[in-house]
Amino acid sequence: MEHYLHSKVPLLEIKNLETAFKIDGNYYNAVDQVSFTVERGKILGVVGESGCGKSVMSLSIMKLLPKGAGRIRGGEVKFEGKNIEHYSEKEMNKIRGKDISMIFQEPMTSLNPVFTIGYQIEEVLHNHFKITKEDARKQSIKLLRSVGISRAEQIVNEYPHQLSGGMRQRVMIAMAIACQPKLLIADEPTTALDVTVQAQILELLKDVQSVNDMAIILITHDLGVVAEICDEVMVMYAGEIVERSDVRSLFKAPKHPYTRLLMDSIPKMDVEEEKLGSIKGIVPSLKDMPRTGCKFANRCPKAMPECTELKPVLAEAEKGHEVSCLLYESSKTGEGTNVT
Ligand SMILES: Nc1ncnc2c1ncn2[C@@H]1O[C@H](COP(=O)(O)OP(=O)(O)OP(=O)(O)O)[C@@H](O)[C@H]1O
Numbered sequence: 001m002e003h004y005l006h007s008k009v010p011l012l013e014i015k016n017l018e019t020a021f022k023i024d025g026n027y028y029n030a031v032d033q034v035s036f037t038v039e040r041g042k043i044l045g046v047v048g049e050s051g052c053g054k055s056v057m058s059l060s061i062m063k064l065l066p067k068g069a070g071r072i073r074g075g076e077v078k079f080e081g082k083n084i085e086h087y088s089e090k091e092m093n094k095i096r097g098k099d100i101s102m103i104f105q106e107p108m109t110s111l112n113p114v115f116t117i118g119y120q121i122e123e124v125l126h127n128h129f130k131i132t133k134e135d136a137r138k139q140s141i142k143l144l145r146s147v148g149i150s151r152a153e154q155i156v157n158e159y160p161h162q163l164s165g166g167m168r169q170r171v172m173i174a175m176a177i178a179c180q181p182k183l184l185i186a187d188e189p190t191t192a193l194d195v196t197v198q199a200q201i202l203e204l205l206k207d208v209q210s211v212n213d214m215a216i217i218l219i220t221h222d223l224g225v226v227a228e229i230c231d232e233v234m235v236m237y238a239g240e241i242v243e244r245s246d247v248r249s250l251f252k253a254p255k256h257p258y259t260r261l262l263m264d265s266i267p268k269m270d271v272e273e274e275k276l277g278s279i280k281g282i283v284p285s286l287k288d289m290p291r292t293g294c295k296f297a298n299r300c301p302k303a304m305p306e307c308t309e310l311k312p313v314l315a316e317a318e319k320g321h322e323v324s325c326l327l328y329e330s331s332k333t334g335e336g337t338n339v340t
Contacts, residue, residue, distance in 0.1 A: 009081040010037040011182055011215050012061070018074035019053075019060045021286060027073065028286035030056040032239040035075075038183065043209060043216045045226035045247070047262065048236035051283040054219045057236075058185045061217075062102060063092050080182075098128045101176040103169070105188035110172060111160040117144075117171050118156030124178045143174040146211075147204055166197035170204065177208050184209075187219045202228050223259075224266045227251060235259045238283055238295040241314055245321035255323040257302045294326065302327060 017034045020027035031053045038044050046054050059065050060072050063084065077084050079100065084092070096102075104110050112120060121140035125131050131139070137156065144152035147170040160168055169189060176184055186205065190198040206229045209216050218230060226233050226247060233250050235243040235258065243256040254260050261279045281299040289295060290308070297307040304326065312331035314324040325331050 010078075011040045011080060012038040012217075013078040013081075014061070014075070015078075016075035017057070017060060017072065017077065019056050019065065019070060020073050021070045022068075023287055027071075028289065029073075030070070030239050030286055031060060033075070034236075034239070034241055036234060036241065036244065038215050038217060040182065040215055041209075041213045042232060043206075043218060043230045045230035045233040046217060046219045046236060047221065047223055047226055047233060049221055049262075049279070049283055051238075051285075052236040053239035054236055055187055056239075058102065058187055058217065058219060061185065062096060062100065063087070064096075094128075097124055097181070098179045099181055100183045100185065101179070101181040102185040102187065103172045103176045103189050105191045111168060113160055116157055116159055117163075121156075121171070121175050121178055124175050128179045139178075140174075143178055144171070146177075147171075147174045147208070148200075149174075164197075165193050166201065169193060169197075169201050173201075173204060173208060177212055177214070180212050181214060183215045183217070185217045185219070188221070189218070190225060191220070191222075198225075199228075205229060222266070223262050235262065238289060240295065240324065241322075242296065242325065243321075243323045244314070245318075249318070249321050253318075253321075255317055255321065255328065256296075256325050257300050257327075258296050261301075294324075 014037070015035050017031055018029050019031040020029045034057060046057070048054055056065070056070065061077055065071060079095065087095070118137060118140050121143060122136040125136045125139055140156055141152045144155055149155055149167065149170055155163070163171065189205065190201050193201060202225060205216065205218070208214070218225070220226060230247050233245065233247050234241050235256060237258050243250065243254070243259045250259065254263055265279065279299065284290070284295070290298065293308040293310055294300070294312050297303045300307065307326055310326060310332070312324045312326045313334035314322050315330040315334050317323045317328040317330045323331060
């Protein structure tokens with residue numbers, strides 16, 4: 001019975017999250033009224049250009065916002081049904097690395113250059129488990145093998161600078177899964193790598209996800225990456241979710257003009273490479289964010305006069321497919337159309 005109840009609770013549940021930064025004495029929201037859930041064992045892609053609030057959102061989940069500058073000022077973050085708001089730093093440290101772990105774009109900044117790879121993985125194990133030095137060493141070699149590093153016995157004695165970028169990212173993944181977390185937050189894990197290595201790392205993430213039955217939040221500016229491995233996708237613009245659905249229906253019929261533009265900028269094999277920069281204009285800074293209407297209106301090729309006045313609501317335009325855009329009736333009323 002207990003197991004049944006437990007499995008009904010989403011792994012991660014975010015409700016109306018608002019995270020703000022203090023600029024010139026005033027707070028501005030970098031994450032604005034964001035709500036979503038992550039189910040056990042699923043991969044959720046979070047996509048959007050630079051400055052859309054993807055990283056701030058994940059730092060909010062981990063309670064790792066820069067002290068003094070950023071704070072969660074509304075909403076809640078529940079992990080396995082428990083609100084983390086009142087967790088102390090000590091309690092959060094128990095969760096970080098063990099239940100939720102994180103990998104970043106550039107492993108060189110997360111790996112400590114003065115310690116060996118083995119030492120760093122073993123430290124994660126010692127932090128969370130009572131384990132002998134010998135067992136920790138065995139375990140770290142096993143972990144390195146599990147992420148496709150064949151020379152694991154040698155690599156444990158090497159330093160980060162002795163490895164290639166792809167190898168360092170594998171090491172980061174080994175560290176992140178060392179305690180078999182229930183949730184892995186991967187923030188642009190392949191951006192710094194060349195295309196072939198990118199594909200290998202994505203494949204590896206998918207493998208470790210299924211072996212460990214972890215959930216993953218994969219943050220990226222690249223919808224192509226989402227198509228590769230995600231189950232669901234959430235498109236963010238200027239701190240808000242503008243579209244959310246399962247991957248298949250998003251790619252089959254993207255609804256938000258922003259999502260369509262992101263899709264047009266996925267590099268195609270036979271067409272000269274275009275980058276995300278091809279969307280006209282830039283994400284406004286927090287201080288310059290439009291205060292009324294849709295935040296994307298001034299860059300939107302489909303903008304109508306009411307778009308700068310009326311705020312669209314994220315609502316179901318089709319079953320399981322939500323969008324926040326006044327082109328859809330559901331976003332005007334806030335009620336799903338219940339199309340089946
Ligand atoms: N420490 C900070 N102080 C003030 N503003 C910040 C700080 N960190 C982030 N921001 C602002 O919050 C907004 C969201 O930034 P965030 O880094 O989450 O975007 P992102 O979508 O993750 O982009 P990127 O892909 O470049 O990391 C941006 O306007 C950014 O300038």
